[in-house]
Amino acid sequence: MASPTTSHSSAPPDHDPAAAARSVAIIMDGNGRWAAARSLPVAEGHREGARALRRTVEAAIDLGVDSLAVYAFSTENWSRPPDEVESIMELMDETIDRELPDLARQGVRTRFFGRRDRVPALLRDKMATLEVETAANERLHLWIAFDYGGRAELVEAARRVVEDGLEVEDVSEEALAARLFAPELPDPDLVIRTSGEQRVSNFLLWQSAYAEFVFTDTLWPDFGEDELRAALDEYARRGRRFGAR
Secondary structure (H helix, E strand, C coil), rough: CCCCCCCCCCCEEEEEEEEHCCCEEEECCHHHHHHHHHHCCCHCCCCCCHHHHHHHHHHHHHHHCEEEEEEEEEEEHCCCCCHHHHHEEEEHHHHHCCCCHHHHCCCEEEECCCCCCCCCHHEEEEHHHHHHHCCCCEEEEEEEEEEEEEHHHHHHHHHHHHHCCCCCCHCCCCCCCCCCCCCCCCCCCEEEEECCCCCCCCCCCCCCCCCEEEEEECCCCCCCCHHHHHHHHHCCCCCCCCCCC
């Protein structure tokens, strides 16, 4: 799929507003390559990626997005070098302290989804506190996938179906969806992946069944309003049929 061309103008006025993507998900990829290209430690790439997250959330507000889900740390990322994993945990801690409170003042509600039992206790507490403190915010819903994997999510949902004792005839799409990590997370209209890679990497396997995908060569630390606008414009030009003609 071709990468979108960066645009500095808003979507053409003849685009149907109803075709706008209100729920967006982003696979934030390229922090390591961004750092390597500058002969910097990979931790600096992750730190610049955190800055990109903040400006992308602010851009999403301005562009009318209601829900933004981002892939911050996958279940597979635990296999990375221990010092890199530790730096990611520390950076999330810093992000909660330094970046997300200002977004909260702008009306952003933040929620985390994925496993929490492997996250350091202090970070886990900060995640829970931020969720409580922003629960009443409605300007934009920010969902951060942390220690998340789509397959693990589906396995956990299936376990919950069994634990809840559902009869075979009661097992349905609705029953499974209600037992996902974040049942309130809306299915994304649009999934964006940065850095030129064209794969889903175990992200939102259930929720993105009918999503449109846009792949951009931009590395995540360089991503911002122009790139988000270009992806939204690309989405608006497409026709979604959900399996129909």
